[in-house]
Amino acid sequence: MARPLTQSRALQLRAESFLPGGVDSPVRAFRAVGGDPPFVTRAEGAYLYDADGNKYLDMFGSWGPMILGHAFPPAVEAIQQAAAKSASFGASHAGEADLAELVMQCFPSIERLRFVSSGTEACMSAIRLARGYTGRNFVIKFEGCYHGHADALLVKAGSGVATFGIPGSAGVPAETAMHTLALPYNDLDAVRAAFALHPGAIACIIVEPVVGNAGTIVPAAGYLEGLRTLTHEHGALLILDEVMTGFRLSLGGAQGLYGIRPDLTTLGKIVGGGLPCGAFGGRAEIMNYLAPLGPVYQAGTLSGNPLAMAAGVATLQHLIEHETSVYPQLDSVTASIANGVAAIAEEAGIPVTTNRVGSMFTWFFTGAPVTNFESAATSNTVTFARFHRAMLDAGVWLPPSQYEAAFVGTAHGTEEVAFLLSAAREALANAQDSEN
């Protein structure tokens, strides 16, 4: 039974007369799955509420930040208190060091840190810093990894572009993309070959340590260690883009989970507790190349914004205090959801490959193992779209693209697991009916 979306439809039409596609970020438009996106009026805990009075179990958590659920009371209170003291100063305040201290407590590889306003800015700035520090131009990234929409990084960049079938983006000069080497993920030989082809010219490797932006893809045993060894050997920097994985896969992100010490790390999403915030940091010797200490310029009017710092502090404080309960709970709830649906699909004879690390996961509608972007692309996106629509009708809001990770937060409990599994049972029975 389709849920009424009359109000959402009207709001979408209105938005379309002001905003291209009615959205401020492309994947929100539901182009990959069809139908109208519900317009959200409010959210609390694990649930989103739309303009037509529908309630949805939220499985994308604002694309990652809402690990403690929506309107987490300590974060709401911290934001309100900060807002009453002005939304922005454009001058230094103690909140910046407060949040930086907590971040460094979680990420021992970060000796110095700078806050920015988005993950895109964090990655773009980390690349500039790596180039400035090494005096080299080339950057290695991996197919299907997304590091924000800066020109140099918008090459074979995963979900957003994959969903729309765009190889890169119009408007990126070939001269800019020329210095970006996009290689297959989980393939160390490709990295060795690139270093051999461009001796002394590769500034850095930037990688999603667990890929989320092509759907969830797990690093093969030894892969991240291999990247660390190869960058050391060739005098290049290793940048772990933990915008999605930071504070999610463990308190110390993927680097904490896998025991990898990068030169630089980029953060976003959870670090700002849902407010616009990102950060990049790493070895002090490298970070001190930034202005005002060094020659690499980077700046931001709203960087270190007091509201974002307050929301970040409230979020990280909770994660740090409750680390030993939060992460095991996230892991077990997510396992119940991911494996539960995988079992239902198997019973229904629908090929699904489930990739999961901690509280991020993807059901790929393919029978083949998914280890890189090429294998992710073998998924049946038509079946995915049908599944997405049926789940939405049943009250479960999955990320609206096959090439996005789903997220679980601490507000998801046994009730939510049971609700999701019963929705999936119905949705997958129907997905099969319409295939026969």
Ligand SMILES: *Cc1c(COP(=O)(O)O)cnc(C)c1O
């Ligand atoms: C979301 C994301 C970004 C971009 O962050 P924005 O805040 O959307 O600019 C960069 N890298 C990764 C791994 C991400 O998941």
